[in-house]
Amino acid sequence: MPAILLAGPTVEPLTLAEAKTYLRVDHAAEDALISSLITAARATVEALTRRVLIDQSWRIVRDAWPASGLIALPVNPLKALTAARVLDGAGTATALPLDAFSLDTARLPGLIKVARGAVPAPGRPLAGIALDITAGHGPNADHVPSPLIEAVRVVLAHFYEHRDVAGPGAAFPARLDALVAPFRVTRL
Incomplete structure (x- = not known):
């Protein structure tokens, strides 16, 4: 089930x-580099946890409605x-009526339940x-759990610190795993 990013976060978790x-760093010579590293760091934490930090819009594409009526989300x-x-x-x-769907936003991964008989089958076999x-903890860093900001x-x-390392690069510090482990979303 592909997930396509429609609109990324409007802000990053760190200014x-x-x-x-x-x-x-007390100079402006590397501001562009640091800004791009902030985005890369956020994306890395999102990949490690399988959750997005700041609100984002995504499109979930499916071939057919599941027999169970439950769609576990990858975002x-x-x-x-x-x-x-x-x-x-x-x-x-x-367009389908949104009242044909119910959401479980408390569960991770989040679930969308499709009401049986309330939606037509797609006319094309793929996608x-x-x-x-919309997925995320909130519109800005104030809503993101502090361990994820850290x-x-x-x-x-x-x-x-390791921007000049060639090849697979240096391993992340061990404390990173301790910070993200409680927030990892497991696959169903």
Whole structure:
């Protein structure tokens, strides 16, 4: 079940000023580098935990409705279902009523339950269903659990300090695993 990023976060979990303070950088010569490393550090923590930190919009693409009616999401934590569509054989999208779906946003991974008989089958055999969701802890860093913010700092410092390492690179510090382990979303 592919997940396609529609709109990334509007802010990062660390500001440039916070990152520079953490890295003990007091010049502007590497501001562009540090900004890109903040994004890379956030993306790394998101990949390690299988959850997005700051609210983002995603499209979940499916071939068919599951027999169980339950769709476990690859992007978490689930906040909202914003649109649902099925495509016919010609690729024309038909919007589905959102009240045909119920969400379990407390569970990780988040679940979308499809009401039986309330939605038509897709007319094309591949990628005939598109569900647009919002996932994340909130609109800014104030909503992200502090251990995950610290994990972003740890990864940022690691990337900054080891940017010249060739090959597979230096291993992340051991404390990173301790920070992210309680927040990992397991696959069903």
